[in-house]
Amino acid sequence: MKIAAAITVLAIAVAGTAAAQTAGDPVKGEKxxxxxxxxxxxxxxxxxxxxxxxxxxxxxxxxxEDGFNYSPAMKAANKTWDAATLDVYLTKPAALVPGTRMAFPGIPSAQDRADVIAYLSGLK
Known part of the structure; x- marks a missing residue:
């Protein structure tokens, strides 16, 4: 019983640390x-x-986006650009949408992605 409780506490601590590391800063995201x-x-x-x-x-x-000429792959992707989907896409666009025209290799830093997503989230 004590081992299970210790594992639960450790899992909660690790999840909290991961969430804290990926909290986005819109000011940094704009940069x-x-x-x-x-x-x-x-x-x-x-x-x-x-x-x-x-x-x-x-x-x-x-x-x-009205008027933009998307690739057939992006037209077929049927994604909603929420924070989780943007994080996966910005990690490596071609992995989430094979055939996308976006030649960008991705943003390797989880913190940088979180910051960009926080910035984009404020553009309403």
Missing amino acids: VFQRCKACHSAEKDGADKLGPNLWGVVGRKSAS
């Missing part, structure tokens, strides 16, 4: 997003570039 600006705008009425405008992307369905 990380600078590397995305070559292909994406993030303004309320911003124009599409090589990639779609990302204003309001969190909660939006994939391939739903």
